[in-house]
Each structure stands twice: as structure tokens, then as C-alpha cells.
Amino acid sequence: MTEVLAIPNGHAVARADLPRLALDAFRALVIGAAAHRRRVSALFGVPPASGAPDAASIELIVVLADDDTGLLECASTVVGEDGLASMTPDCPEVHLFEREMAEQWGIRLQGHPWLKPVRFHPSHRPGHDAWDRPAGTWPVVGVTDFFRLEGEEVHEVAVGPVHAGVIEPGHFRFQCHGEQVFHLEISLGYQHRGVERKLVGGPGKRTIHHMETLAGDTTVGHATAYSQIVEALSGTRATPRACALRGVALELERLANHTGDLGALAGDVGFLPTASYCGRLRGDFLNATALLCGSRFGRGLIRPGGVAFDVDDGLVAQLQNRLSAAEHDVTDAAQLLWGSSTVMARFEDTGRVAPETALALGLVGPAARACGLRRDVRKTHPSGVYRMVHIPTSMAESGDVFARAYVRWLEIERSIDYVRTQLGELPRTSPRREPAALRPEMLAVSLVEGWRGEICHVATTDEAGRFRSYKVVDPSFHNWTGLAMSLRDQQISDFPLCNKSFNLSYCGHDL
């Protein structure tokens, strides 16, 4: 086996200890990952040192997750002007990571089957552009090659960036034969706000706010991932009480979103009772988070070293009461859904993703679990309170809209239990500990199971203990292609249903 550095989730190591592999060995490591039951959690280029923005070579770092041992295997290599031979043909799950590194650092990738921009911004490394676009111009978003089906009676449907609902922008192209979709291609980048670039040189006073708004519906997830990074890099431990409250907040976030998703799915097939009840119940879970910290999305709650808001017995009792009331109503709403044959007829066998496809694409979260892949960071790479108290992994097999909905429902039940238990036995420590300064020349990896799946943050520090690089991998980054695959051979009219069953983040992908 190639030399790698294996660390648990939420740990930091000296940069000097990160194995620097020859390019071939690095490629072999990544390509062989799947055969060794590893997933690619992150693969990215690190910005050149501040004095050399146009450096001739770029360092690549890979983080492979071993779900059997709970270790994260890290290694690096250096890519020069020649670039590297694409690993995508042998390891499809890196296809988007490779497109991203080509776009960000102008790395040339030979043999990538579909090397297109991801977010449509100029290269971050002056003088290096993977497509040889002229310097100083901003690429026009969405203007790129798209797959095209040729033939009689074949037609193309293009949707977006502005969609019909209150929803973020993205562009979808369907290659259809009548109602039947042969292929869906998803082109994003409209939400690109340049967050990763702004994180370099931090942490600064905006950093936590950037984290909280990476994907606004995943504020707790991303803020927790970031806090774990700072704690690892500074050698600070969040207090036990903080860990428990973070767990509560993370599960409340999951509850709100999963409940909202069940409602949205019901709405899409015209089943209004569950749609209306869940619309309201989603708000009840958000309001529970607002009881904790004043913000429905958990803004201001999670901070490095702990949590910024504590609870007393009165508040705990209030939360417990609300939880019980919501549990009753959400159970009722869900049972109506499962008991309706017309709903089931629409959910079952729609938007199926085969387990092999899910594996090859590296899907994460409920979308992966719905295909029978046992992927849940809370269980396989636990951090914080999940190391102490386990939560069962919710699974389904069929990989269709039903499975994705049903996994959510199982998780709703389990998250309610989890929150209740945590609130019932909060450790009596302080809620927060002031983190120390970040140590220089380190690397840290942090995983959190957000409601959409694995959130991965990887940071490196420079000689002054500032972020030299900060990589964010939102679960949506892994899963958008899963949505595209779920549409194959489906009716185009099933797109909204399939889309809701994934409910992916645009800004989390676009950053």
C-alpha cells in the first residue's frame, strides 16, 4: 500500500508529516481507493505560497475516508506545468474534483472525459488556465459544451438559471425523446460568491459568518465542521456540554430539513395534507433552534471552542415539550403519506439510482443510504457527542424517490430520540472554552454528517498560523451527479419530484 498519513476525524498533523508522493503513486492511490473500500472525501489544489501566486507547480492533497476503520488517509503530490493524466476514467467519483482543480488552478488534465468549468470564474493562478482562456476576462456562466442527443424526434429542454419556485439558480439540460429523458446535464456556478478564496489568511472576523452562510440551511453543519477545524489546529477541546448542544442543534437542523423535504415531496405529487402539515412542522423545528440561540437557522450558536448560548432547565423543558408535540404531528403527517397508495405509486420506482452508480459516483448522505450504502459520518467517523452516544444508521435499498423519502423519515424518528436523550443528560460543564491560537504549518480534517450528508473541511496553516488554504466540500458536491443519473429513462415530468428527493444545495456547491 502506498504511504499515507491516517488520522481520525477532527485531528491535525504537521504539514511536514504529510507524505509527498510521486505523481504516479498519488494517481495509483486515488484510482485504487474504491478497490480498498475507501471514498474520496476531498481532492484539491493548495494555493501557492503568498509570495508566488503564479507558481509553476501546485500541490494536490487527497483525503480518503476509510469507513471501516474510521480513519482519514491523507497524502499529497505536486503537479507541474504538464498537469496530470485524469483519474476520472478509472475513478469516476473524482470527476468534479478534477474539473474544480482545473478551473481553480489551471491544472491541465489529460484525458478527462468531460473537462468543463464548475463555477465559471477566472483561474486563481495568473498565467495558468486549463482552457487557455484569455487573461483578465470573466467566463460567461453556462456557456460551455453540453451533451447532445442527435436523431429524429429528439429534443432538448433547457431550464434555468431562474426557476419557477423560490429556489436558488442553476441550469438543467434534458435530452429527451418525447417525455423520456435520456440524459440530464446540470450546470451550476451561478451562486459562486468566492468564499474559499476569502478564507485564506483567516480566521478573521468574517470567517464564522462565511461558514454559517456556505449553505444557509446547513448553518449548524458547516459551523460545526469549521469549529472542529479550529479546535484541531489550536489543540483546544470543545467542552462536553458544548458537544452535546452541538449534537442537539445538528439533529434539529436535520429534523427541520427532512420534515420540510417530506412536505415538499408530498406537495409535488399533490398530496396536500402532508404538504401543509410538514410545511408548518418544519417551522416548529426551526423555532426550536431559535429558542436555543434566537435564530431559526442556528446563526450565532456554534463557535470554535463550544457554543455561544447555554440552556437552563426551563429552556430544556420547553424544548422537550415542543419536541413531543412536533413528534406527534410529524408522525401523523408521515403516516398519512405512507398510507396513501397514490403517493406510493408516484414515489416507488421513480428516480432510481443503482447501488453501483451510487458507489461509483461517491454519493453521500440520505441519497447514498437510500441505495443501501452504509455511509454516515456520525457512525463511521464520529466526532463530538457522536463518539459517546451512537445513532443508528437509517437505510433503505431501492434507491428511488421512495427510499430517499423513507430514509428521511427513519432519520426523523431517530433524531427526535437523540435530541431528547441529549437534552435529558446534558453534561454540567461550561458551554465554551476560548480556543488558543492556531499552530503554524499544520493540516486538519473535519467531517460532519450534515442533513444532506458528509461535510468535509480541510485546512492548512502557514508559518504564522493563518489559513494557507481552506477547502470546503459540501455534500451536494458529491450528489448533484446522482440527481442527473436518477433522471435517466424517467419522464421529464418527474424531474421536480426527483429533484426534491435529493434537495441539493446550489450555494454549497458553488461556494
Next chain:
Amino acid sequence: MWKILLSRLTQGHRTVAYPDEPPSLPPRFRGHPTIDSTRCPEDCRQCVDSCPTDAITKDERGLALDLGRCLFCTDCTDSCPEGAIRFTTEHRMAARTRHDLVVRSGMIDRVRALDGKMLRLFRRSLKLRQVSAGGCNGCEADVNVLGTIVFDLGRFGIQMVASPRHADGLLVTGPVTENMKLALKKTYDAVPPPKIVIAVGACAISGGPHAGHDEVHDGAASVVPVDLFIPGCPPHPFTILDGLLGLLDRLGPDRTAPRGAQLTER
């Protein structure tokens, strides 16, 4: 069928009585901040320096806080040794101009309604096309929530529509990324005049947490004229609702508690 009817009974009627009754907001909710510059030591700039979005400035007249930049975080209140800035649970914060959003003392005025012909046109029926231009899905989510049975926006004649051609205006979220600038402009152009634009959230007003990034344009006003600004990150659904109803002169007499009555310590 019986099960559905039974559920209907137990789930009950859930629509809030707003604006006839004041909203119930959590005690820790951070709404309209208040400033007491008399507490500030002369050379103190702690809050100014702590603010992630430079929403706070200080001059010889004291502190000024721009609600359009404010993320309603606790960075300033945590940093202030004197308690000069506090958040209240007052949710009403919308304003018609950027200038009106700057607070020095007290609370900002109730939002001014549209005038004359525009009011007559839109008061009882306003169709909006929502455009997210780099929004993080926080603002989008809390706009969406207005459509649920809890808020039931439809009872005020306000509706989100699928096409700009069917709309009377736009509701914009997000800082306006470079990559959404053209789409926003085109969507605006597609709305038949007369039309209005509502900027929801710190991003759409000022760029919010992303202000000054090369990749964004610091708010909707960089591309389209804005008629209503609704602060927050994200604004509470009640804040959005108050703004919309105020614009349409649908709030009625000021029946809810006086502004600033509910001070929260934090």
C-alpha cells in the same frame, strides 16, 4: 380518507393572526438593535472593530448602525464593555431607502407605503417573481415559509409567481453574484411596468457577509432600482411580512406593542 379528516382535526388551524396580533418571537430573537451612544467612552471603538460587515461607524455624534449591513450576530454586543448596543425582539425593520436603515438612536420608522397609483394597483394583488442571486438559501427559505399555512401569504393577495411576465415585481435575495447579474437584469426587464423590487436580506441590501468580494456586486441595487429593503440574515418571516404589508398599506393602525418595548438583555 377518514384518517386524513381525523388528522385535519388534530393538526388544527395554524395560521397566525398577524398583523392583528403581535407575533410570538423567541426571547433570544435578535431583532432591531438599539444604540445608546451616551454610554460610549470617547476613545472606544470595540464594536466598530468587531463588526464583520462594517455596519457600525462612529463619529462625533456617536454610533451609527446600518441595518442593511447588519448580520444580527452578537459580535458587537459581545465586544462592547458598556452595553451600548442591544438587540430587541422588535421584528419590524423594513425601509424604503438605504438611508432610512441607518440607526443612531431609537427605532426606524414604520415602513412608508407605496404612493398613489402604485398603491392602487398593488394593494390588493401583488405578484412577485423571486430571484436568488447568490443567496445562501437562508433568505429563500424564510421567504418560502410565507407560503405555508402558518403565514398564508395568499390571504393578503400576495403571491409568488413562476414567470416574470406574470409578476408585478421582483423579490431579490443574495448579493448578486457576477454569474447571476445578467439573469437578474433580464428577469427584471421581463417584468411588465410599472414594477417594484424588494431586496430581502443583508446580502441583497449590501452584499452581507460577501460584501466586497470580487465575485459579487454588493446587492440588488447595483443592477435594479430597489423600492423596499428588508434587513436580516436572514430576516425573520415576520420581518418580511411586515415589510410587504407596510409597503401595501395593509398593516392597519399600529395595534401591536410599541416599538422597542421588548428589550432583551444579551
